Amino acid sequence: MSDAYLALEDGRVVEARGRVPGYTRGELVFTTAYTGYEESLTDPSYEEQVLTFSYPLIGNYGVRDERFESDRVHPRAAIAREFTDDVATWLDDESVPAIDHIDTRELVTAIREEGAMKCGIAVGDDVTPEDAKEQLAKCKGMSEHVDIGAQVSTAEPVTYRAGGDAHVALIDCGAKGSIVDSLLERDADVTVLPYDATPEDVAELSPDLLFISNGPGDPANFTQAQSLVEEFVGEVPLAGICLGQQVVARALGGTTEKMDFGHRGVNQPVRDVESGKVVMTTQNHGYTVGEPGDLSVSQINVNDGTAEGLENEDLDVITRQYHPEAHPGPNDSLDFFDDVLAMTGATEQTTVVSSD
């Protein structure tokens, strides 16, 4: 245990208990997820962010690597009311600063009222509030991380074979492992390609589906993925999740905008426009689609009306702003993967009720 200070963009410096030492900075966000800390902390979409858990006790069922969504922890730091020793040890092994014994209700209220903000963190035996402020001064805004894709993407293509009829080219903008698993479980072969794959790289695979993954930062910075959508739309069916939806929308004449504090949690209600059915979804995003361009909005967020699903039947495009692959969160929208693979024309996919 050591001293810890958190300096906020609004000028406040908050004292905390240090659990893992270090100096860092990032965009301060919160998740309301009450389970799934192993999955959230390994979700590449949290790159360059500092993740605050609003649920007060994080770590009460241990840390198991089979739950990880990638091979490392992505937030630059983690904040909770109380971390168990298991989680603190894991974060220490990963050299990710962590602080607790802090009023997370007050922190979450500040983020809700003032928006996601820059912060600086200093944790160690002799750290001072000035150390945290120094980190804050060096903190970049999310959009300034122009090459954030390089920090999270595979460097080389990797193919996973399930032996089915469909072959998916998944553009890895920071993909969660559960997206690959959800496709493999439905007998699709998956080739994971780097975030900056060229049209030639994709064409070489002759894929049955081009899938743009989730990922961190501002979708405007994923220009190469956007060009792929522009290149292949109408020729190859297209799907996208989270950042993938944003990139697809931008490529098809739509716009994206930064939200005040975003959606991060496992109980965001989403209504399907046609059926009226509402499902609970997992979310983790700070940007949203404004104008949908050539797409129509098929699903909306019940709380704030933002676009949760986009489609264009003629062009064979379906996207989701939330995470149908769950992990963490509910499995209620796994049928997204059946709908997506149905676009490939491959033999009927088996419906998988749960991926556990």
Ligand SMILES: NC(=O)CC[C@H](N)C(=O)O
């Ligand atoms: N999970 C994601 O793909 C997040 C998308 C994007 N980085 C956002 O914050 O909106």
